[in-house]
Amino acid sequence: DIQMTQTPSTLSASVGDRVTITCRASQSISSWLAWYQQRPGKAPKLLIYKASTLQTGVPSRFSGSGSGTEFTLTISSLQPDDFATYYCQQYSTDTTFGQGTKVEIK
Amino acid sequence: EVQLLESGGGLVEPGGSLRLSCAASGFTFSTYAMSWVRQAPGKGLEWVSVISGSSIRADYAESVKGRFTISRDNSKNTLFLEMESLRAEDTAVYYCAKDGVVATTRPKFFEYWGHGTLVTVSS
Numbered sequence A: 001d002i003q004m005t006q007t008p009s010t011l012s013a014s015v016g017d018r019v020t021i022t023c024r025a026s027q028s029i030s031s032w033l034a035w036y037q038q039r040p041g042k043a044p045k046l047l048i049y050k051a052s053t054l055q056t057g058v059p060s061r062f063s064g065s066g067s068g069t070e071f072t073l074t075i076s077s078l079q080p081d082d083f084a085t086y087y088c089q090q091y092s093t094d095t096t097f098g099q100g101t102k103v104e105i106k
Numbered sequence B: 001e002v003q004l005l006e007s008g009g010g011l012v013e014p015g016g017s018l019r020l021s022c023a024a025s026g027f028t029f030s031t032y033a034m035s036w037v038r039q040a041p042g043k044g045l046e047w048v049s050v051i052s053g054s055s056i057r058a059d060y061a062e063s064v065k066g067r068f069t070i071s072r073d074n075s076k077n078t079l080f081l082e083m084e085s086l087r088a089e090d091t092a093v094y095y096c097a098k099d100g101v102v103a104t105t106r107p108k109f110f111e112y113w114g115h116g117t118l119v120t121v122s123s
Helices: none
Strands: A004-007 A010-013 A019-025 A033-038 A045-049 A062-067 A070-075 A085-090 A101-105 B003-007 B010-012 B018-025 B032-039 B045-051 B058-060 B068-073 B078-083 B092-102 B110-113 B117-121
Touching: A004 A085, A010 A019, A019 A033, A019 A085, A019 A101, A033 A062, A045 A062, A045 B110, A070 A085, B003 B092, B018 B032, B018 B092, B018 B117, B032 B078, B032 B110, B045 B068, B045 B078, B045 B092, B058 B068
Parallel strands: A010 A101, B010 B117
Antiparallel strands: A004 A019, A019 A070, A033 A045, A033 A085, A062 A070, A085 A101, B003 B018, B018 B078, B032 B045, B032 B092, B045 B058, B068 B078, B092 B110, B092 B117
8 A cells, every 4th residue: 555644744834824745655656646625624625636736716825746755735825714634645556645734823 | 516415424333334325416427436535533534435437346445345335326426335344443424525537447536525424333
């Protein structure tokens, strides 16, 4: 199985901050990676797929990059709605999720 | 507008069974693979099972293989998950999710999610 490791597990930030979350795969997954946002009590929401393709309707402050085994999700200027938990997901071989990164208010 | 509405969750004793349903609308149901993804209380996301649009192929996570069965009724735009021999560790919110790629047989990314249904396995 491909393991996905996100860092950090928790991130404290302020509105307006630039935030970066890293996701590492235990083996190469090319660009078969997605990012999701989950607010408390809500279903996950797709943000990015194929490592860097922004899902329709997602604000442009979200961006994704990387290939192979290392990927990043960047929020260029954190907004109040962005305090949530973020998950990466590989879909190169079957599918697995990272353990999540909680973005909390500093 | 795509809508996915899960139902069937509840409290069940260890060893018991439960059948979840997911009613889909707003897209051509039969052309997309559908998955179940679960989330234990306070934990992360775990993919459970996928079924192709035509039901030709189904796959399962090792943790549920042999106990859970995924199926679909394309005439009723409904996805199912039959769960047997339930264990405490199956306690979770179960989400149905629509694949983001048409005509796949394996799980890809999940474009739309339902609101989830809670399954609690406890005596």
